[in-house]
Amino acid sequence: MALSADQSEHTSQAIRPVSVVDAVYDSIYERLMSLEIAPGARIPMDLIARELGVSQTPVREALARLERERLVCKAHLIGFSSAPLLTRKQFDDLSSFRLLLEPEGARLAALRMTPEKLKALEGIAADMAEGAPALDRTSRYSRFARIDGQFHDAVLQIAGNEVIRSTLHNQHVHLHLFRLMFHTRVTQEALEEHEELLAAFRAGDAPRAEAAMRAHLSASRDRLLQAFE
Ligand SMILES: [Zn+2]
Known part of the structure; x- marks a missing residue:
């Protein structure tokens, strides 16, 4: 199952309860899938952290996971943004x-x-x-x-x-x-x-x-x- 990669990630992130990162991940993931965050739009980490009532660390981790899935892109000085839709x-x-x-x-x-x-x-x-x-x-x-x-x-x-x-x-x-x-x-x-x-x-x-x-x-x-x- 597709879970194996995620599971290995989790074991290496044992410092913080996994559920916080997971919850942040799910929240951003859903907004990306539903296009509530428009393709190409910037994703401000501070705003999302405030909205979800968490620090920026789990937000950064969730975004890094989404980057590996190519749902978000990271650019120098700009930070994270939503990936464009498939052409x-x-x-x-x-x-x-x-x-x-x-x-x-x-x-x-x-x-x-x-x-x-x-x-x-x-x-x-x-x-x-x-x-x-x-x-x-x-x-x-x-x-x-x-x-x-x-x-x-x-x-x-x-x-x-x-x-x-x-x-x-x-x-x-x-x-x-x-x-x-x-x-x-x-x-x-x-x-x-x-x-x-x-x-x-x-x-x-x-x-x-x-x-x-x-x-x-x-x-x-x-x-x-x-x-x-
Ligand atoms: Zn199918």
Whole structure:
């Protein structure tokens, strides 16, 4: 799962309770995903620290984490600013890249599937479907983007090709794709497509899993294309 990188980060930051940085991170992350902080806008650390009632240190740490995910940029003398949205070219490149690697990843995952691994995947899918009703629409959507990333990463982890997995993981594709557009259709249809993928895994059907992943990625690309219209 995508958590491994974060977990190692946390262990090295044991001085301060992790929850403060996490809470600050979540707050900024949601505002970046919902474009409440506009793409390219400066992110004043002092203002955010005051707003959230924390010191600047956890804000700086949260922003550094977001910088690694390329949701924020840091420039000399200017400080942190919100990353620009993907261009149409970047979107096309990312979509093609995923279509090259992830259907093959799903096929390999089907071949290596075990009941335990399937159960873990189903757990992530259920977590997405649940949608945490207590959260507002913005938080739900940001959360969905994050868990979708974990779901796809988990499939690639099961596939066992570490080069494919880490290459995709380092692109943080989900965050950047989901940031393009806020739409409930994006979430509902994706859930149904994930279900088809899980059905293929349950059946141990590798070609079906490959086809299901390809269909999901193509449909997802078509949905998000609307962001450029
Ligand atoms: Zn998905």
